[in-house]
Amino acid sequence: MSDRAPRSRMLERPTRARSSVPARKTRTAAPPAEANPIDTRYLRTLMGYNARRVALVAIEQFVQDMAVYPFKPVDFSVMCVIVDNPGVTSRQLCAALNILPPNLVGLIQSLEQRGLIERRPHPQDGRATGLHATAQGAQRMMEARRTADAVEDRLASRLSPRDRQKLLELLQAVYD
C-alpha cells in the first residue's frame, strides 16, 4: 500500500516510570503546563487508546511482581488455561488465547522443559497432545495467581469495589 509495511499496533505506550516520577509537581500553584503541556484530549476519547494504556500499565506491573516466578505474561495466561482445563490441546489453547500455532510451540516446549507441564497422548485423537500441569506447575500457579491478584488490587486502588467490577463488565461487553 504505502511505503513501510503496516499491520497492527496502536497509540504507543504510556508515560511509564509511574513509580519514580513526582506525579504532580504542579501541586504548588502556577499554570498546569510544564512537564507535559501536550494536549492529548482527543486520543483520550478513544477506547482503544485508553484500553491500551491500561493494558500496558497492567503488564508493566505484572512483569515487575512476577519476576520472581518463571512466568512471563504469556506463560502465565497459557498456564492458567492448562491448569483450569487439564488435557487441553495446543489447538484449543491457540483458539482461546488467539496465539498462532507456530508461536505456541516454543512456549509449550519451554514450560515442559521447566517441569511445569506434561504432554500426554490424547485419548481420542492420535494427532493431538493433551497438556497437563505438573504438581510443581500447579503449585507455582497458585502462588503466581496470588501475585497477579495483588497486582490487580494495586491497579484498582483508585476504584471503588463497585467500579472495579463495573470496569470488567464494560470491557467484556465490548469484546464478547
Add this chain to the structure above:
Amino acid sequence: MSDRAPRSRMLERPTRARSSVPARKTRTAAPPAEANPIDTRYLRTLMGYNARRVALVAIEQFVQDMAVYPFKPVDFSVMCVIVDNPGVTSRQLCAALNILPPNLVGLIQSLEQRGLIERRPHPQDGRATGLHATAQGAQRMMEARRTADAVEDRLASRLSPRDRQKLLELLQAVYD
C-alpha cells in the same frame, strides 16, 4: 534469567475474525460447549487481560476502517498530537505517546515524505525541530478522525451512552 529472553506483552489476542465468522453455530440447540468449551474465567477477572482484548479489537477495527487513509494506528496518534500541538518537538511527542526516540524517527520521516507534516527549526532551541501539520495533513486528519469516531461508535454499540462515558473514566482512573 530463564531460557528465552522475556520482556513485555501479555495474554495474546482475542478470538479475532469477529466480522467474518458465523459467530454462533450453536444457534440450533445442543449444549453451548463445542467450539470453545475452554474455561478462561480466571483470566477474565484480570483488568490487563480484558483491557488488552478491548485494545486489540479496537485496533483491528481501526486498521480495517482506516485502510483507505495513509494512517496506521501509530501514524494516527502521532498526527493527532501534532495537529493539536503545532510546533511540538519529537521529544515531547515521545514523552506524550511513550515512543522511544529512535523509533519515532522513521515515523516522522514517513509522514514528512508523504507531505502530511513539516519540520521547521525551533524558535528557541537550535537542537530541536518543531513539527507542524501541512494543510493536506490537517485535512486528512479531519477525515480520519471522523472514521475513528465511527469505529468508536461501533465498538461501543452494546454500551449505553452513560456506560460508554463511564468506561473511559474508569480506564483513565487506572492509568492517570
Add this chain to the structure above:
DNA sequence: TATTGTTATACTCTATAACTATA
C-alpha cells in the same frame, strides 16, 4: 481431503548504545 503439531522464515515492534550538534 482436513486437521494437529511442527519447522523454517519473514516481517514488525521494541529497546539499547553511541554518535552529532547544539545548549
Add this chain to the structure above:
DNA sequence: TATAGTTATAGAGTATAACAATA
C-alpha cells in the same frame, strides 16, 4: 555536562507457507 535528534542494531512479538502424521 546535558539534551535533541539521529544511526545502527539487537531482541522480542507476530505472521505465512509448507510439511509429516493422523483423522
